[in-house]
Amino acid sequence: MKALILVGGFGTRLRPLTLSVPKPLVDFANKPMILHQIEALKAIGVNEVVLAINYQPEIMLNFLKGFEAKLGIKITCSQETEPLGTAGPLALARDKLLDDSGEPFFVLNSDVISEYPLKEMIQFHKAHGGEASIMVTKVDEPSKYGVVIMEESTGQVEKFVEKPKIFVGNKINAGIYLLNPSVLDRIQLRPTSIEKEVFPKIAAEKQLFAMVLPGFWMDIGQPRDYITGLRLYLDSIRKKSSEKLATGPHIVGNVLVDETAKIGEGCLIGPDVAIGPGCVVESGVRLSRCTVMRGVRIKKHACISSSIIGWHSTVGQWARVENMTILGEDVHVGDEIYSNGGVVLPHKEIKSSILKPEIVM
Amino acid sequence: MENSGEMEKVVAVIMVGGPTKGTRFRPLSFNTPKPLFPLAGQPMVHHPISACKRIPNLAQIFLIGFYDEKEFALYVSSISNELRVPVRYLKEDKPHGSAGGLYHFRNLIMEDGPSHIFLLNCDVCCNFPLPDMLEAHKRYGGMGTMLVVKVSAESANQFGTLVSDPVTNELLHYTEKPETFVSDLINCGVYIFTPDIFSAIEDVSNDREDRVTANLRRLSSIDISTSTRTNIPTDFVRLDQDILSPLSGKKQLYTYETMDYWEQIKTPGISLKCSGLYLAQFRLTSPHLLASGDGTRSATVVGDVFVHPSAKVHPTAKIGPNVSISANVRVGPGVRLISCIILDDVELEDNAIVINSIVGWKSSLGRWSRVQADGDYNSKLGITILGESVVVEQEVVVVNSIVLPNKILNVSVQDEIIL
Numbered sequence: 001m002k003a004l005i006l007v008g009g010f011g012t013r014l015r016p017l018t019l020s021v022p023k024p025l026v027d028f029a030n031k032p033m034i035l036h037q038i039e040a041l042k043a044i045g046v047n048e049v050v051l052a053i054n055y056q057p058e059i060m061l062n063f064l065k066g067f068e069a070k071l072g073i074k075i076t077c078s079q080e081t082e083p084l085g086t087a088g089p090l091a092l093a094r095d096k097l098l099d100d101s102g103e104p105f106f107v108l109n110s111d112v113i114s115e116y117p118l119k120e121m122i123q124f125h126k127a128h129g130g131e132a133s134i135m136v137t138k139v140d141e142p143s144k145y146g147v148v149i150m151e152e153s154t155g156q157v158e159k160f161v162e163k164p165k166i167f168v169g170n171k172i173n174a175g176i177y178l179l180n181p182s183v184l185d186r187i188q189l190r191p192t193s194i195e196k197e198v199f200p201k202i203a204a205e206k207q208l209f210a211m212v213l214p215g216f217w218m219d220i221g222q223p224r225d226y227i228t229g230l231r232l233y234l235d236s237i238r239k240k241s242s243e244k245l246a247t248g249p250h251i252v253g254n255v256l257v258d259e260t261a262k263i264g265e266g267c268l269i270g271p272d273v274a275i276g277p278g279c280v281v282e283s284g285v286r287l288s289r290c291t292v293m294r295g296v297r298i299k300k301h302a303c304i305s306s307s308i309i310g311w312h313s314t315v316g317q318w319a320r321v322e323n324m325t326i327l328g329e330d331v332h333v334g335d336e337i338y339s340n341g342g343v344v345l346p347h348k349e350i351k352s353s354i355l356k357p358e359i360v361m
Numbered sequence: 362m363e364n365s366g367e368m369e370k371v372v373a374v375i376m377v378g379g380p381t382k383g384t385r386f387r388p389l390s391f392n393t394p395k396p397l398f399p400l401a402g403q404p405m406v407h408h409p410i411s412a413c414k415r416i417p418n419l420a421q422i423f424l425i426g427f428y429d430e431k432e433f434a435l436y437v438s439s440i441s442n443e444l445r446v447p448v449r450y451l452k453e454d455k456p457h458g459s460a461g462g463l464y465h466f467r468n469l470i471m472e473d474g475p476s477h478i479f480l481l482n483c484d485v486c487c488n489f490p491l492p493d494m495l496e497a498h499k500r501y502g503g504m505g506t507m508l509v510v511k512v513s514a515e516s517a518n519q520f521g522t523l524v525s526d527p528v529t530n531e532l533l534h535y536t537e538k539p540e541t542f543v544s545d546l547i548n549c550g551v552y553i554f555t556p557d558i559f560s561a562i563e564d565v566s567n568d569r570e571d572r573v574t575a576n577l578r579r580l581s582s583i584d585i586s587t588s589t590r591t592n593i594p595t596d597f598v599r600l601d602q603d604i605l606s607p608l609s610g611k612k613q614l615y616t617y618e619t620m621d622y623w624e625q626i627k628t629p630g631i632s633l634k635c636s637g638l639y640l641a642q643f644r645l646t647s648p649h650l651l652a653s654g655d656g657t658r659s660a661t662v663v664g665d666v667f668v669h670p671s672a673k674v675h676p677t678a679k680i681g682p683n684v685s686i687s688a689n690v691r692v693g694p695g696v697r698l699i700s701c702i703i704l705d706d707v708e709l710e711d712n713a714i715v716i717n718s719i720v721g722w723k724s725s726l727g728r729w730s731r732v733q734a735d736g737d738y739n740s741k742l743g744i745t746i747l748g749e750s751v752v753v754e755q756e757v758v759v760v761n762s763i764v765l766p767n768k769i770l771n772v773s774v775q776d777e778i779i780l
Contacts, residue, residue, distance in 0.1 A: 320758060
């Protein structure tokens with residue numbers, strides 16, 4: 001089986017983290033975002049993944065080379081030279097996706113994190129016998145998204161309503177598709193939208209079916225949602241494989257700690273914290289609702305909440321980092337500094353407090 | 362004649378004001394008289410009092426104010442014992458103005474027959490060079506000598522500004538809080554007088570009484586309250602407007618300029634600055650009062666820090682510079698204190714941080730809580746002030762705020778006054 005992951009462009013919404021690496025390589029819960037998807041695909045028997053990418057493909061491929069062997073999966077790139085929307089990349093990757101098997105292939109959006117119930121999706125797809133399956137998820141504020149109107153018992157999609165002003169439904173396109181190869185015949189090689197141009201036609205022919213995604217779903221393309229996404233992800237780990245989560249008197253709620261990270265005495269960690277490889281958390285540190293990426297050092301008595309600490313950064317003694325502070329790679333926050341919502345670009349030293357949310361160039 | 366210098370006795374009078382004064386010192390003046398608010402671990406009034414101790418032949422120290430006697434009783438008795446000089450609190454039945462208050466108690470002040478009387482305002486912070494002033498005053502040969510200091514031209518109009526003769530140091534001109542720029546020399550609120558000051562005050566008082574009587578005659582058929590003159594009681598005499606201004610340029614008043622620090626302790630914010638100035642002075646005059654430590658057996662201490670002997674500070678804490686910790690405070694593990702005053706009975710739990718703030722009596726700061734400010738002493742919210750018995754819960758951040766007594770903060774606040 002094959003799969004296409006829509007990676008897209010610069011990942012500007014996740015800056016300053018994406019100033020250091022392409023968005024799919026930004027760590028989420030201690031591994032690059034795209035690995036969550038590749039591993040889920042591998043687990044249900046996908047053996048070839050195509051990345052639809054238009055920015056820095058060589059960095060991606062270099063990085064993923066190691067995983068090809070480790071996971072036993074073939075990874076290739078399909079590079080857009082111009083933006084092709086959400087459907088165009090499928091046409092571009094047509095030759096890579098088509099083979100003699102006639103099997104359907106997956107299409108995943110790389111910004112989305114969920115429990116990836118791909119096995120269930122295959123069963124659903126086989127059961128309804130239509131041309132295409134999409135996952136939908138319930139959201140609180142459907143007006144921000146494209147709402148999918150479907151027949152509740154069979155899942156047959158009737159139509160799509162883009163950003164509805166009045167309530168028409170609360171299930172939205174979750175960005176996970178399983179498509180028969182014939183769908184590729186419906187897509188031209190030009191900038192085109194799968195939600196607006198391709199799916200409505202399949203729906204009109206009663207060939208499009210939607211499955212409600214069990215478990216959580218989050219578009220983690222921006223920092224606030226990234227932090228929320230981590231909470232949902234760790235909740236799901238707690239239910240499915242709680243042995244992966246840290247335990248002990250200094251742990252509160254769901255906490256993921258890489259085995260190579262060191263944690264000092266008198267700390268209080270959690271809930272909803274991920275501490276990456278090689279991190280050093282000194283004594284008396286408080287961490288909650290935050291991600292601490294690879295190689296970070298948190299010095300004594302510091303307190304971090306609702307923030308992302310980028311790779312190889314340091315947070316000084318008695319520093320306070322909170323309220324959607326995002327530290328890019330190699331940022332150094334001085335002793336006793338307070339950052340309230342500071343968004344700091346890579347390789348900076350913070351010597352005076354940031355009292356109100358601001359961007360530090 | 363040679364012995365006369367030794368025989369001459371000196372007394373000191375410190376004006377402490379009363380509860381209706383010092384409203385700018387809220388919320389810290391709600392239940393402690395401002396003169397007893399600790400700076401560098403000692404009550405505000407302690408600093409002028411201990412400066413008086415350096416005056417030769419000091420016979421007595423009087424505190425004059427309109428606070429209740431019992432507010433000062435404990436302090437006055439303990440400081441008398443400590444200094445071995447009688448310190449008495451004299452309560453005015455009502456405010457008389459600083460000159461009027463002095464005059465009101467003239468018999469008590471003069472009972473030892475002093476040759477000189479120091480008059481100090483309690484709410485100024487300086488190094489009180491009293492023996493030097495006494496020497497200068499004797500050289501000038503006038504009735505009074507006042508301590509003066511140069512300040513920036515922009516700030517001079519907030520004070521009593523004056524012009525003095527560059528050669529003789531005579532006070533030539535005095536005006537209180539002028540609208541336009543007069544001079545950058547200002548009155549420090551520290552004076553020395555000969556007993557002739559009492560006749561000068563009496564003259565003002567008599568003059569006023571005459572005018573009141575005259576007015577009453579003239580206004581017999583008109584409502585008296587329409588006359589502003591009659592609103593000032595005859596025994597209310599201000600030192601600045603009623604004595605210094607009229608007597609300037611008459612070879613009776615002289616100035617002594619200090620080149621050292623001087624501040625008026627108007628607000629809680631300024632008091633934090635003054636606490637630091639006094640701590641720095643302790644470094645020179647009484648280093649035994651300052652704490653030290655390197656984090657092995659006792660907490661790490663940076664710069665000038667006062668820790669009351671009854672306070673318990675965990676060895677993993679780091680304190681200073683400019684920190685003053687009062688009685689029965691408990692400083693938990695990993696606490697960080699920078700530029701702050703921690704008042705009696707405060708509890709600071711593990712890893713709490715206080716920067717540029719004053720933490721009121723019996724307050725408590727939860728684990729990883731943070732209380733801080735920009736440290737601009739002159740701006741309204743430049744120093745964070747927690748009133749008495751304020752609770753800052755675990756991990757809560759309080760920035761550039763004033764919190765009135767008995768509040769519980771369970772969410773972070775910034776740039777706010779919490780009633």
